[in-house]
Amino acid sequence: MKANMGNTDKIIRILAAILIGVLYFMQLISGTLAIVLLIVAGAFIITSFMSFCPLYLPFGLSTVQKEKK
Structure with missing residues (x-):
């Protein structure tokens, strides 16, 4: 599996899970x-x-930032 979630996406999901808990x-x-x-x-x-x-x-979505060259 290729990563398709960026750091901001991960942080928001973890905070939402904590809030629900x-x-x-x-x-x-x-x-x-x-x-x-x-x-x-x-x-x-x-x-x-x-x-x-x-x-x-x-949907072909990805929140991973592309590397700058």
């Missing part, structure tokens, strides 16, 4: 919404550490 543990979200958001948060964490987002492939 905080909302859950403060019991501000619950039920089905909490379960769905926790799954999304888990996907954000996994894709951030892998630097690869499978949803970017069909």
Whole structure:
């Protein structure tokens, strides 16, 4: 797998996952919404550490900065 996520993208995903976790543990979200958001948060964490987002492939997206020559 070729990396298609830049550092800014990874940081935003990790911060979003942390926010979802905080909302859950403060019991501000619950039920089905909490379960769905926790799954999304888990996907954000996994894709951030892998630097690869499978949803970017069909659209040809990449947030990795190109090297300057």
